[in-house]
Amino acid sequence: MLIDDKNWWRQAAVYQIYPRSFADANGDGLGDLQGVISRADYLKSLHIDAVWLSPFYPSALADGGYDVDDYRNVDPRIGTLEDFDEMVQVLHERGIRVIVDLVPNHTSNLHEWFQAALKAGPGSPERARYIFREGRGENGELPPTDWTSIFGGPSWTRVEDGQWYLHNFAPEQPDLNWKNPEVHEDFIKTLRFWLDRGADGFRVDVAHGLAKDLPEDAASLPSKAELDAMPVDGTHPLWDRDEVHEIYREWREVLNEYTPARTAVAEAWVETSRRPHYSSPDGLGQAFNFDLLDADFSAPEFRHLIAHNLELSDQTGSSSTWVFSNHDVVRHATRFGLPLLGSAEDIEHPDTWIKADQAKHFVLTDGAEPALDRELGLRRARAATLLELALPGSAYMYQGEELGLHEVVEISDDQRQDPTFFRSPGVEKGRDGCRVPLPWTAEGESFGFGQAAPHLPQPAWFAEVSVEKQDGKDGSTLSMYREALALRRELLTEDESLTWIDELCGEYSLAFERAGGWVTVMNFGDDPIALPAGKVLLSSGPLAQEGELPGATTVWLQR
Template sequence: MAAPLPAGPGSVPDDWWRSAAIYQVYVRSFADADGDGTGDLAGVRSKLPYLAELGVDALWFTPWYLSPLADGGYDVADYRTIDPAFGTLGEAEKLIAEAGELGIRTIVDIVPNHVSDQHVWFKEALEAGPGSPERELFHFRPGRGENGELPPNDWPSQFAGETWTRVADGEWYLHLFAPEQPDLNWSHPEVRREHEDVLRFWFERGVAGVRIDSAALLAKADGLPDFVEGRDPHPYIDQDELHDIYRSWRRVADEYGGVFVGEVWLPDSERFARYLRPDELHTAFNLNFLTCPWDAGLLRRTIEETLEEHAPVGAPATWVLANHDVTRTVTRYGREESGFDFAVKTYGTPTDLALGTRRARAAALLSLALPGSVYLYQGEELGLPEAEIPLDRIEDPMHFRSGGSDPGRDGCRVPLPWTARPPAAEPWLPQPEGWAGYAAELQAADPTSMLNLYRTALQLRRGGAGFGDGPMRWLPAAPGVLAFSRPGGLVCVVNLAGESAELPGHRTVLLSSGPLDGAGHLPQDTAVWLRT
């Protein structure tokens, strides 16, 4: 067992985050201790031995705060209170401490762009009326048109639907997401002060880091001008003002030895890298890798571009195959279009799960061998597919705001199957028929299971030379094959070609995502780690 991790002011920071394997916990769907159909903190605490055996270095918790759950907890009503459905602040503090005793750090999720419409600030703003100081914390505006009946501008939503909602006194308020998520005004000093206090609140409770939701959206252009396609700068994405905000946050984090990971969706690599300068964020999610199709040329280009854009600022790359917002890897890789794009999600897309599983196993070894840190979404280690949720059980606002055309994100949020027995209570999202076969207890006893592939890979990654942050070098390989070396003689080969591939010279096979063929060659859609 690892010694307890340091926490709090004066802690000695280290660079654990440059090479860490970080496991994403969606509390509502992870483990249900009290049998009410909803996951909770007690359930997470009961599974800490499982997570330690899996071999992860940190847990990232999606929002566990008080929330009406209009958007899965990303509509926060109070950052200092745990939602009663999940437990109490005291339980969260115990969880942070108990995980630390097992050598597992904790990362919490902060949602700075908006709050819940049930947050005390927004309630006070509604009551105070036009022109009040309370409304200055948000973006309230009079409407356009003869009687103010038109929205103040034409900004597109991050979800489908409108970005402005009119209140009873005639003013409109901005929400880039759902109406239940009013955007904060980051030009207001009180908004900045409050979030820095929230950061300190959680760092003082022992968290090691913070994931920043929608990190490039906080600041808005002066005057909230209309959106014009192709015009730079965008009126609410990647405003220069953001960098002052994150420099201020970084000073807070440095007091505690804490780290940041930002959700930054930007196509411009130079603009992206600015967020990772030494006095801003430590890391950012690699969303291009996440959405890349299963194609050797595209994957190689994405890997190269990722490393190139991080190099000038000395930041480590991050690698992630799935999260709580995207179609699960097994399903995505089993489709003709194996990338991910919110705009093309539809019901009933044909999927070859056997193919998708084979590719997902290979992708696991690929991502775990690349330089930097890696994120693993809960259930990926079980090879769970995307679930199709009955229409009367869907909760995701993306579905409703699309008029029902988008299946939403609930399909990757179904509670995990821990045992082959039916759950004691109906889960908040239904588990599809046949999910008992994915149960963690069954996979633990099967040496060929996805769970044991991840366990073995993560153990090798934690203790073996050449893994984590550091250099890599591409090796000569046949078309459709990715091959690269890492320090210490580590070689990773991934075969995306239509036929078996010859392996480079090696001393030993550390691990393969599937069996080699009779001639010792690497079959299609298979990956292997070698030591040369």
């Protein structure tokens, strides 16, 4: 059973479940809540503190469930509200909390509000819940601006009466107008709805995008070039505006009505110096730190980012978060096994299978597969994960990384689902490769995922990395995760400090100590380094030679 601990989130191990790809209990090829319930003992065996469920709401799946038709219901293909209640009870009984994904920047175009807005016409209260504008040109035939959406293509779509609505993502995801009090009131209602059903907190999607400042006159709106040149410092028309935190102060009042106070974490892709605004005590309380996800496999870069983010957390009294994989990025076992790419301009061939933009995000593209060193990628991923789990703060893990899964590239174009692929033809493959249903068994049509063909195709190599193949096997990635998470619980104290061991830090190594003499040493290089004195508690890979730490390996020691 759960302990009534108001600070549980500060150093929690959180496991992200993408419900449609976790486990299929009813045999329709799509994961569901009963599938989560059926794997509750597996989740307990991981020694996690909470699960974060990606959207399970009614949705046409224009964007993997992030196009929400109804915020206070469950997609019938995934289950019912009663299934949700049962899942919360079953997980709570096993000491696992439940974090619900909330999508407040936009609804789906099938949401009852947007359908009412289409019927009501220009100037109506219904349209005021969204961002509608008149077009440019002699008859309004041109969009208000030349802006491009996150998924590619224009940011505006025209409706039958001639007005245009803003969608910073897919056309099926119209942006809400957070200047409208009705929007505020409805989301307060949604927060209480899920909290009253037992949710322990929220992950807030696009948390930096809610507040916007867009004049009614299209001629006053900036062009794409002007918009791109504007600083994102609290005054940008679309992103990370200062007034967004007025919304989160309202939410914090609701979260604090419960005992213990409920938690929330912001998905806010902002400058690191702006992140503390989201993690403040009177705001959401915690914000995702994606810096290690973006980092090169480099000891100096890891150290800088870790130290910097711990300093940022101190500014608000929050704790940091650490992430290497999620539903939006190429799995880190694959990223770490690819040749280093600094920017798109560094790529020799324009048809490369994976490209990296200047933020070092890796995205699938058309073309042939490059030289992927799968074994090296997995070794590095395991080492990075063991480092992550030793850091002060919350560790967020994505389903399947405990199996060492690589990105799935064996998906034909006619099987793809991600709008990124469809809105950028010939440029980006999208995010389907990390969303392929999990392999539970070594055999069967869907490797134990369900009794029908899964909604995304699974590759043959899934058999060898399935839960069945790794369960109880010494040295398997699954066994390492279980051992590490169990040991982490024993080693963690309320002391969240970290002390660097400078004499063990260098170009290819990092070392630090936590309270109680818990020492972590990571070798980023190819060659072995000297292993410091201490009792070996756990390593990410075999320690073949006594007194040496092999390349791409992390070890936990007790001094």
